[in-house]
Amino acid sequence: MRIIRTIQEMRAETEARRRAGETVGMVPTMGFFHEGHLSLMRRARAECGMVVVSLFVNPTQFGPGEDLAAYPKDFERDCALAAAEGVDAMFAPEAGEMYAGDHATFVNVERLTGNLCGASRPVHFRGVATVVAKLFNACRPQRAYFGLKDYQQVRVIETMIRDLNFDIELVRCPIVREPDGVAMSSRNSYLSAEERRAATILRRSLVAAGKRIKEGARDGAAIARELREAIETEPLARVDYAEVVDAESLAPLGRIHGAALLAVAVRIGRARLIDNLVVET
Amino acid sequence: MRIIRTIQEMRAETEARRRAGETVGMVPTMGFFHEGHLSLMRRARAECGMVVVSLFVNPTQFGPGEDLAAYPKDFERDCALAAAEGVDAMFAPEAGEMYAGDHATFVNVERLTGNLCGASRPVHFRGVATVVAKLFNACRPQRAYFGLKDYQQVRVIETMIRDLNFDIELVRCPIVREPDGVAMSSRNSYLSAEERRAATILRRSLVAAGKRIKEGARDGAAIARELREAIETEPLARVDYAEVVDAESLAPLGRIHGAALLAVAVRIGRARLIDNLVVET
Numbered sequence: 001m002r003i004i005r006t007i008q009e010m011r012a013e014t015e016a017r018r019r020a021g022e023t024v025g026m027v028p029t030m031g032f033f034h035e036g037h038l039s040l041m042r043r044a045r046a047e048c049g050m051v052v053v054s055l056f057v058n059p060t061q062f063g064p065g066e067d068l069a070a071y072p073k074d075f076e077r078d079c080a081l082a083a084a085e086g087v088d089a090m091f092a093p094e095a096g097e098m099y100a101g102d103h104a105t106f107v108n109v110e111r112l113t114g115n116l117c118g119a120s121r122p123v124h125f126r127g128v129a130t131v132v133a134k135l136f137n138a139c140r141p142q143r144a145y146f147g148l149k150d151y152q153q154v155r156v157i158e159t160m161i162r163d164l165n166f167d168i169e170l171v172r173c174p175i176v177r178e179p180d181g182v183a184m185s186s187r188n189s190y191l192s193a194e195e196r197r198a199a200t201i202l203r204r205s206l207v208a209a210g211k212r213i214k215e216g217a218r219d220g221a222a223i224a225r226e227l228r229e230a231i232e233t234e235p236l237a238r239v240d241y242a243e244v245v246d247a248e249s250l251a252p253l254g255r256i257h258g259a260a261l262l263a264v265a266v267r268i269g270r271a272r273l274i275d276n277l278v279v280e281t
Numbered sequence: 282m283r284i285i286r287t288i289q290e291m292r293a294e295t296e297a298r299r300r301a302g303e304t305v306g307m308v309p310t311m312g313f314f315h316e317g318h319l320s321l322m323r324r325a326r327a328e329c330g331m332v333v334v335s336l337f338v339n340p341t342q343f344g345p346g347e348d349l350a351a352y353p354k355d356f357e358r359d360c361a362l363a364a365a366e367g368v369d370a371m372f373a374p375e376a377g378e379m380y381a382g383d384h385a386t387f388v389n390v391e392r393l394t395g396n397l398c399g400a401s402r403p404v405h406f407r408g409v410a411t412v413v414a415k416l417f418n419a420c421r422p423q424r425a426y427f428g429l430k431d432y433q434q435v436r437v438i439e440t441m442i443r444d445l446n447f448d449i450e451l452v453r454c455p456i457v458r459e460p461d462g463v464a465m466s467s468r469n470s471y472l473s474a475e476e477r478r479a480a481t482i483l484r485r486s487l488v489a490a491g492k493r494i495k496e497g498a499r500d501g502a503a504i505a506r507e508l509r510e511a512i513e514t515e516p517l518a519r520v521d522y523a524e525v526v527d528a529e530s531l532a533p534l535g536r537i538h539g540a541a542l543l544a545v546a547v548r549i550g551r552a553r554l555i556d557n558l559v560v561e562t
Contacts, residue, residue, distance in 0.1 A: 007446055019300060102530075104392045105410070105444035110385045129386070130445075137446035163386035164411075165288055165418035249383075 001083040004091045007098075007138045013089055014052065014140050022049030025171075026141035028132060031055040032072040032186040033081045036176040040145040041085040043173055052139050053082050054091040056098060060106075061127030067270075072189050091139060098134060106130045107164070109156045112250050116152050116263055117274065120240050128153055129160050136166055144168050149175045149183045151261060151276045155250060175275070177203070183275045190271035198236035198268050202275040205230035205242075209262050213279045220244040220253035220260070231266055240265035240272060247278050256281055282364040285372045288379075288419040294370055295333065295421050303330030307422035309413060312336040313353040313467040314362045317457040321426040322366040324454055333420050334363050335372040337379060341387075342408030348551075353470050372420060379415060387411045388445070390437045393531050397433050397544055398555065401521050409434055410441050417447055425449050430456045430464045432542060432557045436531060456556070458484070464556045471552040479517035479549050483556040486511035486523075487543050494537055494560045501525040501534035501541070512547055521546035521553060528559050537562055 004010045014024045025048030027040045037053075044051045055078060062068035075092070082090055107129040112118075118125050136144070146154050158170050176184045181203035182196070191199060209227040217223055221244075228242035245252050247259035256279075263276040285291045295305045306329030308321045325332045336359060343349035356373070363371055388410040393399075399406050417425070427435050439451050457465045462484035463477070472480060490508040498504055502525075509523035526533050528540035537560075544557040 011448055100443060102392075103444050105388060105390045105441045107445075108387050108389060110387065111383070112385060134444075134446045137448065160386045162381060163384050163415075164388075165415045167292055167418065167421075 001079065001087050002089045003079065004089050005093055005097065007093065010052075010089070010091050010093075010138050011140065014050065017050040018140065018142075023143065024048060024050045024052060024139065024141040025143045025145060026135070026139050027051070027053045027087075027145045028135050029053060029055055030057045030071065030186065031078050032074060032189070033078050034176075034184040034186065034188075036147050036149065036184040038081060038085055039176050040147060040173050041082060041087055043171065044143070044145050045086045047171075048143060050089070051085075051087045052089045052091055052141065053087050054135050054139065056091075056093055056131065056135070058098075058127055058131040059095060060099070060130055061124050063121055063123050066121070067187075067190075070190075072186055091135075093138075098131070107133045107160060109159050109163070112152070112155050112159055115252070116241060116243060116245070116250060117265060118152070120265065125153070125156050129156055132157055133160065133164065133166075136168060141168060143171055145171045145173055147173050147175065149185065149274065149276070151263060151278075152250060155248070181207075183273075185271075185273060187271045187273060191269055195236055195269040195271070198234050199266075199271075199273055201231050201234035201237050202264055202266055202273060206262050206264065206275060206277040209244075210277050210279045213256055213260065213281060218256045218281075220256050223256065223262070227262060227264065231264060236268050238267040240267060282360065282368050283370045284360065285370050286374055286378065288374065291333075291370070291372050291419050292421065295331065298331045299421065299423075304424065305329060305331045305333060305420065305422040306424045306426060307416070307420050308332070308334045308368075308426045309416050310334060310336055311338045311352065311467065312359050313355060313470070314359050315457075315465040315467065315469075317428050317430065317465040319362060319366055320457050321428060321454050322363060322368055324452065325424070325426050326367045328452075329424060331370070332366075332368045333370045333372055333422065334368050335416050335420065337372075337374055337412065337416070339379075339408055339412040340376060341380070341411055342405050344402055344404050347402070348468075348471075351471075353467055372416075374419075379412070388414045388441060390440050390444070393433070393436050393440055396533070397522060397524060397526070397531060398546060399433070401546065406434070406437050410437055413438055414441065414445065414447075417449060422449060424452055426452045426454055428454050428456060430466065430555065430557070432544060432559075433531060436529070462488075464554075466554060468552045468554065472550055476517055476550040476552070479515050480547075480552075480554055482512050482515035482518050483545055483547055483554060487545065487556060487558040490525075490543050491558045491560045494541065494562060499537045499562075501537050504537065504543070508543060508545065512545060517549050519548040521548060 025044035306325035
């Protein structure tokens with residue numbers, strides 16, 4: 001596996017493979033890999049001639065007071081894990097390679113970014129869309145693999161791809177969970193053993209709310225309230241949001257119909273954890 | 282010359298030529314061609330294996346009350362002129378091909394867009410950067426040709442190319458002028474004969490101000506004032522702005538040094554005309 005530090009070198013590498021007729025698959029990450037990341041790499045490996053994993057902890061998607069400085073890292077372990085999955089190239093630029101001192105250009109995906117994580121993290125999706133546009137242009141993949149734990153991010157990037165005419169297929173990949181149901185996340189490393197047990201409340205509450213819908217409940221606000229109350233039965237959990245929205249537009253659903261997204265963000269200890277469930281009615 | 286209406290067809294066309302090792306040169310336009318546009322096509326023709334001209338009157342770069350509906354068009358004449366310059370493909374999408382009904386993604390180049398034309402046209406550069414990003418992804422040129430009459434636009438697109446890692450070289454092309462010095466513009470067609478004569482005040486005032494700097498004047502605010510007063514000697518002219526700014530950052534220059542941009546926007550009749558002059562000190 002090659003480790004690539006510059007945009008110029010990254011471009012030359014994928015351009016050569018594209019010209020040779022190969023499909024380039026990309027997995028954008030912030031590193032500290034877990035099974036979720038590895039599942040994306042495996043899927044890309046199965047479907048593409050060349051697999052590029054980017055590892056960049058993107059400063060513009062963190063707000064003031066968020067965990068940019070504390071974000072967990074283990075570059076050597078990440079390289080070993082990616083190499084074991086058959087990844088061809090790890091694109092790991094320094095911050096200065098990605099952002100000029102007078103960087104001024106930002107990609108905003110409006111409408112989809114005002115609620116859910118966008119409400120409590122106002123610059124987050126601007127940073128995500130901007131860095132993903134940059135990574136797409138640096139790596140030029142035909143396919144990009146994203147995990148559905150970050151459901152809102154998936155919708156934001158799908159919309160950016162469509163609206164800016166990127167010639168890239170976003171491949172949605174399922175959430176990978178621990179045996180007790182907790183969604184894998186690099187931020188789970190922030191949790192104490194007790195907090196880690198408390199984190200099971202996210203999935204348990206989502207499944208219970210999903211069951212209510214399957215049984216016929218259709219009042220979106222009522223289900224959202226039940227979801228919040230279920231999470232609040234866990235004393236260590238502080239709910240950031242618990243919402244029921246349309247799975248495509250992410251607009252709040254008064255009456256549930258079509259595909260509904262149940263989405264939650266919960267603070268436990270110093271971690272802010274997210275999870276979601278799509279329920280088809 | 283092929284006329285191409287869809288992004289998919291445009292992509293297929295340039296991708297094939299790129300794979301064959303050719304350089305793709307692009308000239309983004311809003312049509313109603315004059316010698317300024319044709320000079321860009323000629324330069325692209327001389328430097329590139331394939332020349333694509335886009336013709337799209339982009340709604341998102343016009344504000345409310347601006348001249349979107351009135352913008353002059355003559356598609357058949359434009360096609361004949363482009364074909365005569367040896368253009369390979371004219372990319373002329375309908376508005377619905379470029380913008381989905383729920384289009385939500387915009388590219389903002391901050392800092393460079395708050396003053397000059399950005400002050401009186403607040404959504405203009407957001408629309409320009411967004412459509413150029415879309416056109417770049419639809420046409421995938423290695424080179425893009427822009428005229429320096431729209432100097433601020435050139436700086437905005439250069440910055441977007443750098444910040445979003447587009448693998449494209451922006452080629453700056455000189456302003457093309459009528460024999461009396463008026464910069465060529467599709468909007469000159471809005472002028473009556475009397476207004477057209479009045480329009481010479483822009484260039485004459487810029488040249489006089491540039492001469493003052495060449496003679497040693499260094500007070501940016503004073504030169505800007507003189508520039509405004511010179512334009513105001515023409516009764517038909519209403520100054521939108523007359524400024525002296527740094528030619529790279531576009532920040533106002535208190536004391537003139539390095540490369541200074543003298544830039545003006547002037548309303549004459551129903552036209553809003555712009556012109557500029559770079560003075561090296």
